[in-house]
Amino acid sequence: MSGEPLYNRVLLKISGEALGGKAGFGLETETLDYIAKEIIAVHQEGVEVAVVVGGGNFIRGSAFSVEGGIDRTVADQMGMLGTIMNGLALQAAIEANGVPTRVQSAITVSEVAEPFIRRRAVRHLEKGRVIVFTAGTGNPYFTTDTASVLRALEIDAKVIFKATKVDGIYDKDPKKHADAVKYNRLTFGEALEQQLGVMDQTAFAMCREHKLRVVVMNLRKAGSMVKAVRGETIGTLVEGD
DSSP states (O other), X not given: OOSSOSOSEEEEEEOHHHHTTTTTSSOOHHHHHHHHHHHHHHHTTTOEEEEEEOOTTTOOHHHHHHHSOOOHHHHXXXXXXXXXXXXXXXXXXXXXXXXOEEEEESSOOTTTSEEOOHHHHHHHHHTTOEEEEXXXXXXXXXXXXXXXXHHHHHTTOSEEXXXXXXXXXXXXXXXXXXXXXXXXXXXXXXXXXXXXXXXXXXXXXXXXXHTOEEEEXXXXXXXXXXXXXTTOOOSXXXXXX
């Protein structure tokens, strides 16, 4: 399928590790530029684009609280700050390629990012700006997967594109099993029954309840998002039962 995009407003969920390139830690300039251009390619299709970015390239709160002996709430707050750094870097990369971008944060950092205000976010999208949501939900114990679903519902996005290291959902880890089978389409019920780990359970339950589509894809395959917004079969589509 080609021509008119299938979706008019989408939300892209990017892990922090994706911004760190091959190392998966810190920030890699070439990777930021590549991701920025992939986002812009979707924007040029006339699609409104929002992004939720993780912070795992700096710190993963749940793991760090165990490894570092730090209170989970504090560790998660540190992770939120990591997502803000990523959001600012992504904003700079997108704007360097000519598209106006706004960063909104779920915690107050008014000197560097706007507070998350739903109506303002929607207005940015309507004006043709890319928007990057940071700091997760602003609360500990909630992942950026959950934040991506929450923000998608709040701005009435039609689909979540979840960028991963593989090109969809498999019945087993394709990196460990040569006979792993990829799914082109799944229902929420099938994904839950087979325990495929599309997202964390809170995020997944929200998607299922509100019938919010999720497309799991490999962002490193250039043009994947553009093909997905056009309705082409890319990655794995998870939708209502």
